[in-house]
Amino acid sequence: MSDFTSDFWSHYVAGITIIGIVACFLLLWTTARKKVASSSDNTTGHVWDENLAEMNNPLPRWWVWLFVITLVFGIVYLVAYPGLGKFGGKLGWTEQKQYEAEMAKAKAELEPLYARFRAMKIEDLAKDPQAMAIGDRLFMNNCAQCHGSDARGSKGFPNLTDNDWLHGGTPEKIQETITNGRIGIMPPMAAAVGTADDVRNVAHYVLSLSNSPHDSVRAALGKPKFAVCAACHGADGKGNQDIGAPNLTDDIWLHGYGEDAIIAMINNGKTNQMPAQKDKLTEDQIRVLTAYVWGLSHNPKSVGK
Structure with a gap:
């Protein structure tokens, strides 16, 4: 109402x-x-x-x-109870109050457990079965919708089980990403690269950086034009984690593989957003989730390992 x-x-x-x-x-x-x-x-x-x-x-x-x-x-x-339009009921019950009461009760019950987790380093939390059981539930409820239940991601959503990180894979960087979210912007670069043929040549040069199948003649022609891309991806194409620019030399393709996919990216650009979780999860939950995500690519027993 x-x-x-x-x-x-x-x-x-x-x-x-x-x-x-x-x-x-x-x-x-x-x-x-x-x-x-x-x-x-x-x-x-x-x-x-x-x-x-x-x-x-x-x-x-x-x-x-x-x-x-x-x-x-x-x-x-x-x-x-509420039921007659805007009349709230004599008991003053609301869904919000019940939710807050249940959350407060759960927080009080979990406080001793999270107190133990706070005393542990992220790397040690990733080895704690109890912390990882909680981390798994947090991941399934808040992250699996995009990154998949196996955390391997899909087109446009990063794989979290490898060691390829857009903004860094240290516990501190992962916690920062989960807390504040990220916005990745690849601007349309066709005008800066040149003609449609220049764009195609640059696409083949990008493919050559990871030894992917490419036309070597076009790659050689595209190398000078890659200078406009080097501002973000670096002269060697290894990317820049400070701004989230992907490494183009590792044969990992977040938004699609091949000549057509790269040409589309150069022509149209791309904006991706990882939503911030600080308003949904507590600091303790984010820390446990950080340990879980870090462990996916570091723990031999983690997903996909």
Whole structure:
């Protein structure tokens, strides 16, 4: 109800609810007062299909009382809890309050465990079975939607089980990424590179950096044009983790492999975002999740190892 800018719908919902309850009471009351005349054999005189007679049997008393109790319960519930439009209920219950209470209870119960984790280095946390069990749940609930349940990622979403890192794979950098998120921007570079043929030549030069199949003549022609890319990726193409520029020499392709994919990237650019988790997870949870992610590419028993 709080989403509406007018009180009309609040009053409408409350009115329909109250009318419905009152109508049920009236229905029960009027039917209880009505007496149907019956014959000596306890039938009402109505007959269908030649011999199907309507009996004049009252509703079972337990059913009537159950109906009354249900209506009374509905009234008590609507007085105590939200249900009548914007009326919040006398008990002041809200989903937000219940959520906060449950979270506070869980935090209090987990505090001794997280206190032990705080005293450990990230590298040691990655070896702790209890911490990794929590880290696995945190990953599945908050990261697997993009990076996959096996953490191997997919097109546009980095593989977290290898040692290829856009912004650095140290515990500190991983924690920074999880906490604040990242925005990776590859601007369209076709105009700076030159003609469409120049773009194709640069694509072949990029392929040559990782010894991928390429046209060596085009790669040689594209090398001078790669200078406009070197500002981010470096003259040797090994990238720059300070700005998240990928390493082009390792044959790992985040947004697609091959001549066409590289040409599309040069022509159109790309913007990728890793959302910040600091508003969803506590500092302790982020630290455990950091250990879990770091362990994926360092622990022999981790995913894919």
